[in-house]
Amino acid sequence: MSKTNAQKPTAGVVSLGCAKNLVDSENLLGMLRDRGYEIVSDPSEAEIIFVNTCGFIESAKQESIDTILEMAEYKKTGKLKQLFVTGCLAQRYASELAQELPEVDGFMGVADYARLYDMLDEANSGERPVYMRDGERFFQCGRVLSANAFSAYVKISDGCDNRCTYCAIPLIRGSYASRPFDDIVDECRSLAAQGVTELTLIAQDTSRYGCDLGDGHYQLPELLRAVSEIEGVHWVRVLYCYPDSTEDRLLDEIANNPKVAPYLDLPLQHINDDLLRRMNRRGDAAWIRSRLAECRKRGIIVRTTMIVGFPGETDAQFAELLDFVKEARFDRLGAFTYSPEEGTPAERMPDQIDEEVKAERLDQLMMLQQAISAELMAERIGTECEVLVEGQDEDGWYGRSIYEAPESDGVIHLNADRELVPGEYVRARVVAADAYDLTAEVL
Secondary structure, eight states: OOOHHHHEEEEEEEOOOOOOHHHHHHHHHHHHHHHOEEOOOOOOOSEEEEEOOOOOOOOHHHHHHHHHHHHTTHHHHHSOOOEEEEEHHHHHHHHHHHHOOTTOOOOEEETOOOGHHHHHHHHHHTTOOOOOSOOOOOOOOOOOSOOOOEEEEEEEEEOOOOOOTTTHHHHHSSSEEOHHHHHHHHHHHHHHTTTOOOEEEEOOOSSTTTTSSSSSSSOHHHHHHHHSSSTTTTTHHHHHOGGGOOOHHOOOOOOHHHTOOEEEEEEOOOOOOHHHHHHHHOOOHHHHHHHHHHHHHTTTTTEEEESSEEEEEOHHHHHHHHHHHHOOOOEEEEEEEOOOTTTGGGGGOOOOOHHHHHHHHHHHHHHHHHHHHHHHTTTTOOEEEEEEEEEEEETTEEEEEETTTTTOOOOOOOSSSSSOOOOOEEEEEEEOSSSOOOOEEEE
């Protein structure tokens, strides 16, 4: 470390929860860097730490509290002088956290990141700031990419109007708001100029993007096309679509644009019509099946998420879900047990399911999906694909094809007779498969 860098104050950010939170964390890092801080990854070396929290389900809340307390210990054992809490948990429970966590020097909600410098100034003057107003959701600042230099998430909207009865996101993030089209394209162009070749567009509901802009029609197809035309962009993918706003023209853009991953992330939650109504999900089982059929027709692979143990879910309704998963043969499927979230309608519903029953149902569903996934992955043996090299671990080099989303899907282990470079694209032939990962030889 140079003498100049050694004189800089040090700062770190601990990012919890989803990729949308990660984007906020990377913006925080960029603002801290521009403020003159040296960014460090080792919390014992940081003089200030931000914990960007998740408050989506109970386990995430507990992880956030545990991490805050863990970071606070560095006031005793490290160089830490100030500890700040941001994100969803801070947005929802600021007053309670301020009372229960005297170790924390300030709190900031999800729409106040643009006021970071004000927060630091107030804390440095001895105050304990708490910023919870509905401030500026979207602002341009230089990001510090925390994972790698070649792949980045880009947030295209914030908030949600779907009002699913189990979900606290609207209570935390507020109503739906699309980010300005040109701002998104400008950020993508900036990231590409820095060497990012894979861009993943994210939001609580990406397929609805643009409904509150211009003439009110969905603009995700146009956005995908504009981003794909940026020089240096190799792959574009989109996550977190919603069934009723996933139009055929979006599927056409995904299928026909060679730079857009033929991959649809379509969280469905269930297939039983009664449960879907009580979840306040738009689109019934027939519509869901029609969307899946249109994806298959276009060669688009599908990832989904399911909830088991929603209040009142009967054995017969769960069996219907299992039958549907057997029928649909999803390329990717994640699942979680229903968690009653404070302030949501589902929390007050009768017939809450026993935790043991929820766990058993989750095991059944995931064992079924594991078998389906193993069969689908085995079908890829002998095929060739382009692989983005991500890095190297104790098992050797690994990467992903256009069919694997970052972090959420498996990886492709690479056998190569040369040193590979993280961020390069190689041609490879799949030679082995397990339930979630592949092994391929670099050609």
